[in-house]
Amino acid sequence: MSNTITLKKAATIKTLNNIAASGMNVFDKENYTIDNESDHPDAIVVRSFNMHAVDFGDKLKAIARAGAGVNNIPVDKCTERGIVVFNTPGANANAVKELVLTSLIASSRNLFDGVSWVKTLENEGDRIAKLVEAGKKNFVGKEIKGKTLGVIGLGAIGALVANNALHLDMDVIGFDPFISVDTAWKLSRNVQRAMSMEEVFANADYITVHVPLTDDTNQMLHEEAFRLMKPGVYILNFSRDGLVNDADMAAALESGKVGKYITDFPNEQVLNMKNTVLIPHLGASTNESEENCAIMAARQLKEYLETGNIKNSVNFPNVELPYAGKNRVAAFHKNVPNMVGQITSAISDFNLNIADMVNRSRGEYAYTMIDIDNKINGDIIPSLEKKIKQIADMVAVRMI
Secondary structure: OHHHOOOOOOEEEEEOOOOOHHHHOOOOOOOEEEOOOOOOOOEEEEOOOOOOOOOOOOOOOEEEEOOOOOOOOOHHHHHHHOOEEEOOOOOOHHHHHHHHHHHHHHHHOOHHHHHHHHHOOOOOHHHHHHHHHHHHHHHOOOOOOOOEEEEEOOOHHHHHHHHHHHHOOOEEEEEOOOOOHHHHHHOOOOOEEOOOHHHHHHHOOEEEEOOOOOOOOOOOEOHHHHHHOOOOEEEEEOOOHHHEOHHHHHHHHHHOOEEEEEEOOOOHHHHOOOOEEEOOOOOOOOHHHHHHHHHHHHHHHHHHHHHOOEOOEOOOOOEOOOOOOOEEEEEEEEOOOOHHHHHHHHHHOOOOOEEEEEEEEEOOEEEEEEEEOOOOOOOHHHHHHHHHHOOOOEEEEEEO
């Protein structure tokens, strides 16, 4: 296990946000130094800090995002330099799920508006009770039982929302063309499968979106989508503000096509819209979620630095090769023919035997790990590393 491994040289970890102590405690003092002022860290742990203008330094090997979204990290730049970017899918799923369901019920019952109105009565003295009885008719809501919830995106959060909505006696219809096998196993068979987003739009009384912001999903909720929806539909957005075309949403709210818009991403345009519930990005803001994300991010980072194994990377392939303490070559390179052959040839030039190896690709890039059977003389390591780095289309090499 990685917690028994001693690094050849202590690694420097830098944080760009306040990271829960339970996460940073994963890094033992024997192998790691926490230095938030370092200009040349080996790895960075980050939450929401915008890294697009950050100078990475020459030693940076990995970035771990304590959360799911990585829009604040220049992933393409990292890939070109052979820097692994991790995220923590599912670590904050329960926190977001609870807020989605809370907002779903509270907005249906006009709870937010009602509570705000009661606050305006603070100077009415003995008249408060009568005013409340007279005014409550303005906040009559509707129950969610028996209504249809459409869930777009059935990842860690979407699946939890779908399953829990069933327990609230809602009908649930879900759409996700990229659903993983693991998530499919966890999803209740009572969740109806939609073959398209349009099917969700046409049938749902409430729609909640749980997808990443990509070129394909950018402004996916727009005028044409609203036109397909039921009149008065409620839309919940706890994923990214860029999923919604704000101008089209404002028009849909004004006409009543959308009955209410609940979002965790307020901006200047949304603040001026009618029938909105605006939440200050609280989706993952629980002590438990922050700790879960920090611990998961730190463990993935530690495992990579100590063994080269990768789990939950957004730009490298997931790779696991049991680590037996042998010298290991970890190479990130273009996904082109004969790369593995060239790496093994370089190793054989030093009369070294290969004990085990693994190669995985992701798009234009691939990652190869090779364990060497021999006990390598320390003088050979830098020479072998240099020889492998000289291979055309090689991006980054580490000797572990």
